[in-house]
Amino acid sequence: MTGQRHDLGATFVRLSRAVVAAEQPVLAELGVEMWDYVVLSALRDGPAHSQARLAAATGRDTTRLIPILDRLEARGLLRRTPDPADRRNRIVELTDSGTELTATCQAAIRTLEARLLAGLPGDERTAFITTLERLAELISAQRGAH
Amino acid sequence: MTGQRHDLGATFVRLSRAVVAAEQPVLAELGVEMWDYVVLSALRDGPAHSQARLAAATGRDTTRLIPILDRLEARGLLRRTPDPADRRNRIVELTDSGTELTATCQAAIRTLEARLLAGLPGDERTAFITTLERLAELISAQRGAH
DNA sequence: TATTGTTATACTCTATAACTATA
DNA sequence: TATAGTTATAGAGTATAACAATA
Numbered sequence: 001m002t003g004q005r006h007d008l009g010a011t012f013v014r015l016s017r018a019v020v021a022a023e024q025p026v027l028a029e030l031g032v033e034m035w036d037y038v039v040l041s042a043l044r045d046g047p048a049h050s051q052a053r054l055a056a057a058t059g060r061d062t063t064r065l066i067p068i069l070d071r072l073e074a075r076g077l078l079r080r081t082p083d084p085a086d087r088r089n090r091i092v093e094l095t096d097s098g099t100e101l102t103a104t105c106q107a108a109i110r111t112l113e114a115r116l117l118a119g120l121p122g123d124e125r126t127a128f129i130t131t132l133e134r135l136a137e138l139i140s141a142q143r144g145a146h
Numbered sequence: 147m148t149g150q151r152h153d154l155g156a157t158f159v160r161l162s163r164a165v166v167a168a169e170q171p172v173l174a175e176l177g178v179e180m181w182d183y184v185v186l187s188a189l190r191d192g193p194a195h196s197q198a199r200l201a202a203a204t205g206r207d208t209t210r211l212i213p214i215l216d217r218l219e220a221r222g223l224l225r226r227t228p229d230p231a232d233r234r235n236r237i238v239e240l241t242d243s244g245t246e247l248t249a250t251c252q253a254a255i256r257t258l259e260a261r262l263l264a265g266l267p268g269d270e271r272t273a274f275i276t277t278l279e280r281l282a283e284l285i286s287a288q289r290g291a292h
Numbered sequence: 293t294a295t296t297g298t299t300a301t302a303c304t305c306t307a308t309a310a311c312t313a314t315a
Numbered sequence: 316t317a318t319a320g321t322t323a324t325a326g327a328g329t330a331t332a333a334c335a336a337t338a
Contacts, residue, residue, distance in 0.1 A: 007252075008259045008275075009165040010184065011282050016162045017205070018285045019155040038156065051320065059163070064306070066321065088314045088319040106153075113154045119284040124277055129154075131266065131274040136157050138265040139164045197297065210329070212298065234296040234337050 022116060026108050030101065035060070035068055037109075040094065040102040043078065047093030050083070054092055077101060168262065172254050176247065181206070183255075185214055186240065186248040189224065193239030196229070200238055223247060 020034060027037050038058050048054035055065045069092065072078045077098035083089040094102060117125050166180060173183050184204050194200035201211045215238065218224045223244035229235040240248060263271050 006279065006282075007187070007255055008262070008278075009162070009169050009255070010187070011278055012158060012162040012165055014205070015278075015282050015285060016155070016158040018282075019158055022285075022288075023155050041153070041156070052318095059160070061307080062320070063308090063322085082314095086315070086319085090320070109153055109155070116154070116285055116288065117281070120277065120281065124273075127270075127273065128277040128281070131270055132154075132157055132161075133152065135263070135266065135274070136152075136161050136164075139161060139168075139262055142168075142262065198295095207330080208297070209299085209331090228337095232296085232338070236297070 019113075019116065022112060023109060026112050027105060030105055030108065032101070032105055036072060037105055039065070039068055039072065040077065040098060040105065043092060043094045043098070044102050044106075047091050049091060050089040051080075051092060072098070165259075165262065168258060169255060172258050173251060176251055176254065178247070178251055181214055182218060183248075183251055185211070185218065186223065186244060186251065189238060189240045189244070190248050190252070193237050195237060196235040197226075197238060218244070 024034060027034060032040070035058075038060075039054070042048070042054060042057045048057070051065060051069070052062055055062045058065070060068075069078065069080065073080060076095055078092060078094050080090045080092055083091050120128065170180060173180060178186070181204075185200070188194070188200060188203045194203070197211060197215070198208055201208045204211070206214075215224065215226065219226060222241055224238055224240050226236040226238055229237050266274065
């Protein structure tokens, strides 16, 4: 008997919805949808060697990823080039303008998050973030082992 | 610059999906879907004075709630009775068998959650849960004030 | 007339299954 | 033949609008 008041899952879902709802207008002002941002962020640290890998990294399947990539490519934010080593694969990478927009978005998101977390004392906040990240990895690992 | 590695929203969404995915088979074994469980849980502490309130409490709108209530009522897990004071309203409450099943589900969910959290040291775990609940309330309040 | 619950319709999102090209 | 990407179709989930009962 832990005295937990709510279910963990319900609380996570509730928080997710609240945070996403708060983030959407911030991104919309930059002309970016939530899933655009997820894809751009996934490419921030370097190109994806195939669309399949990018889909796995972002939690979408390949078919749902395509219209997003189409849109972002049409806006000149990323490039899809066939991999010379295996021309079935498309290497996906940010353009300069994509890198710039991604940084702008991320800064805006971080500012918002700081505001959302402002009600927590500083040390509690950092401890929370640390545990949260650790838990996300732990649970992902458990699922992987299913 | 906080040194956060991932976006808060992305981490919450990732965790939500992982936890829900883990919970679904546990509930399915009891013949309960996720949204059934959300509704049953909302009624655990007492009847809802109208379906509209129940919808708000569970984050569904009234139209989406109805088929769920139909199903649970047909299974004899809850009752919808017109409020004598205003017969437009339906009071929704668990039957005895609904109360029993809800308790069984909740116990199963709590067991699963304990397993998911088992990788965290005890004191870190309780601190995390405390902050999580507090943050959920904080952010809900901020949204309410929009 | 306004509101609760209900039903019916339309729309969006997601998943499944074919199709093209490379290997 | 197998795989990456793409396109097309079908299905589930969600939202919008009309309807009946009550106030």
